[in-house]
Amino acid sequence: MATAATATITTDLREEILRLKEERNAVILAHNYQDGEIQDIADYVGDSLGLAYKAKETAADVIAFCGVHFMAETAKIINPEKTVVLPDRDAGCSLEQSCPGPDLERFLTEHQEKNYYVIAYINCSAAVKALSDCICTSGNAVKIVEAAPADRPILFVPDQNLGAWVMERTGRKMDLWQGACYVHVEFTRESIAKIKAEFPAAAVVAHPECTYAVRMLADEVCSTEKMVQFCRDSPAHDIIVVTEAGMLHRLRREVPGKNLIPGPTEHCACSECRFMKMNTLEKLHDCLRDLAPEVTMPEEIRVRAELPLLRMLELSR
Ligand code: 13P
Numbered sequence: 349m350a351t352a353a354t355a356t357i358t359t360d361l362r363e364e365i366l367r368l369k370e371e372r373n374a375v376i377l378a379h380n381y382q383d384g385e386i387q388d389i390a391d392y393v394g395d396s397l398g399l400a401y402k403a404k405e406t407a408a409d410v411i412a413f414c415g416v417h418f419m420a421e422t423a424k425i426i427n428p429e430k431t432v433v434l435p436d437r438d439a440g441c442s443l444e445q446s447c448p449g450p451d452l453e454r455f456l457t458e459h460q461e462k463n464y465y466v467i468a469y470i471n472c473s474a475a476v477k478a479l480s481d482c483i484c485t486s487g488n489a490v491k492i493v494e495a496a497p498a499d500r501p502i503l504f505v506p507d508q509n510l511g512a513w514v515m516e517r518t519g520r521k522m523d524l525w526q527g528a529c530y531v532h533v534e535f536t537r538e539s540i541a542k543i544k545a546e547f548p549a550a551a552v553v554a555h556p557e558c559t560y561a562v563r564m565l566a567d568e569v570c571s572t573e574k575m576v577q578f579c580r581d582s583p584a585h586d587i588i589v590v591t592e593a594g595m596l597h598r599l600r601r602e603v604p605g606k607n608l609i610p611g612p613t614e615h616c617a618c619s620e621c622r623f624m625k626m627n628t629l630e631k632l633h634d635c636l637r638d639l640a641p642e643v644t645m646p647e648e649i650r651v652r653a654e655l656p657l658l659r660m661l662e663l664s665r
């Protein structure tokens with residue numbers, strides 16, 4: 349329980365963050381999986397797609413990106429003139445790690461005859477984006493795949509589960525990179541069936557990074573942003589939310605009065621992304637004060653990665 353002393357420290361810290369934000373002419377962007385106290389101080393909280401649009405539109409000089417590295421890197425790719433900082437430089441992503449740039453480059457060279465149209469889920473490095481034709485997020489993947497040239501085979505990287513879900517939705521066959529999110533594959537058919545047995549009338553909403561067996565149990569499969577709309581519109585009072593636990597903070601704030609239940613795994617009542625949780629209010633304060641850790645990349649990679657990102661932003665308007 350928070351004591352009076354810790355409450356004062358947090359209030360002081362929040363005030364100091366807001367002061368530094370003014371001083372730096374900064375904007376604070378936060379992903380839906382961030383801790384509640386970070387979501388509450390952010391200028392905007394959203395999914396990868398919404399955050400990319402906000403990063404593109406901002407007039408601030410500094411973007412303090414409370415999310416994981418590939419998200420901050422995306423903001424930098426489309427904003428080369430701005431300073432982009434990430435509270436913890438080690439906030440990575442298991443999907444990004446599953447597809448190193450050199451491995452993708454080698455695969456494309458070895459399969460040159462295929463003339464692949466490469467669609468990269470935004471959860472990847474700038475090096476992978478630079479090798480891609482178009483980027484997608486969970487919020488627009490169906491649209492992006494539908495807009496792909498019909499006469500070229502698609503290679504979808506790096507998430508096999510999102511890729512499989514898009515194939516089910518579009519009927520378009522794709523070759524899938526075998527990456528996965530370590531958080532979402534923790535949910536199992538059994539763990540979701542068990543909580544469903546406790547709340548038989550509950551609706552189930554799941555992220556497309558979940559496995560096929562879990563997606564099959566869901567009433568809706570969608571991005572984190574679309575989960576807000578689903579929970580608002582659903583007639584169900586009980587809703588099981590099968591994604592990273594930080595999502596529950598946003599949902600409880602915006603959809604009060606409903607019983608929002610985190611999806612459990614075999615071992616835990618909910619599932620947390622250790623990378624997302626590396627960011628803290630203290631680190632946010634320090635990165636605004638020091639303008640570090642700063643996200644940078646070689647200009648040659650940035651320029652090549654920008655094209656498929658801008659194509660995505662254009663196609664998903
Ligand atoms: P969203 O774009 O749906 O928020 O997903 C990002 C993510 O990292 C999911 O694990």
Ligand code: SF4
Binds near residue numbers: 444
């Ligand atoms: Fe990456 Fe999974 Fe964490 Fe999302 S939840 S940032 S996909 S590791």
